[in-house]
Amino acid sequence: MRRDDDEERSGEAGGASWVDRMVIPDDLSELDAEVRALRRERRVQRRRSRLRRLTGSGGTTGPLLIVAVLLIAGVAGLLVLFQPRRTAGTVTALDNAQTTDRLLPDVLVTLVDGNRRAVREFRPGVFALAPAGCDCDAALLAAGTAAHKHNVPFFLLDRKLPVLPAGLTEATTTRLVEPTGTIAERYAAEKNGRRVDGGPVLVLVAASRQVQRVLPAATPLTLERELNQLVPQAAAAS
DSSP states (O other), X not given: OOOXXXXXXXXXXXXXXXXXXXXXXXXXXXXXXXXXXXXXXXXHHXXXXXXXXXXXXXXXXXXXXXXXXXXXXXXXXXXXXXXXOOOTTOOBOOOHHHHHOOBOOSOEEEOTTSOEEEGGGSOSEEEEESOTTOOOHHHHHHHHXXXXXXXXOEEEEESSOOOOOTTOOTTTEEEEXXXXXXXXXXXXXXXXXXXXXXXXXXXXXXXXXXXXXXXXXXXXXXXXXXXXHHHHHHHHHO
C-alpha cells in the first residue's frame, strides 16, 4: 500500500520530493493573472448554478415560472383592452330604455318657414344635435357632406335655430328648432339644460324610424362606415 508520505520519504531517501517542484515567486504580484482567472471561473460557475435553478434543470421550477409570466402578461393585456375610454369615433350603445323604444322622442319641431312637424316624420336621416355654439363647423360640414353623398337627409337640431355652417346649403341641410331640449337630453348632447362640451352628437335614424346609432364624437371614417350600414336598411324599408 502507498502511504501519503511516500513522496516525502522518497525525498528523505535521496529522491526528488514534490516540495522541490514548487516554485515560489519572489513577487506575489506575479500571481495576479492566476487569481483573476480563478475568480472568473468561480463567477461563471455561480452564474451557471443560478441559471440551472431558474430553469429548473431536472425539476418543474422553470416551466412554472414561464407559465406565471405568460398569465401575468395575459391579464395585463385584458385590462388594457377592456379599459373604459371615450375616443373619437366611439359608437354609443343604446341603453335599456332606448332598446325597448328605439325611436326619437315624440316631440314637435319647428322648421325655418315656421311650420311644425313631428320629429319622427323625418326619416331616414342624420341628426346633428345641439350644434349652436359648439365651434364645430368643420365637423358639421364633414357630417353633412357624408350624408349628402349617401343621399341621406341631414338635420341640424337645437333649442334655437342653428346657423348654417359654411359649405352647407339649405338644399342639403334642414334646420330644426326643438326648444325643450328633450332630444338633446335624451342622447347626451345636453345635460341639465346645458350643451355638453365637444362636437355635435350625431343620431342616425333609419327609414324604419328606429335610431340605429348614436355617435358622440364621430370621425369621418366612423360616419362613413355607419352610413354604409344605414343606407341598405333605408332602401329596404322604403
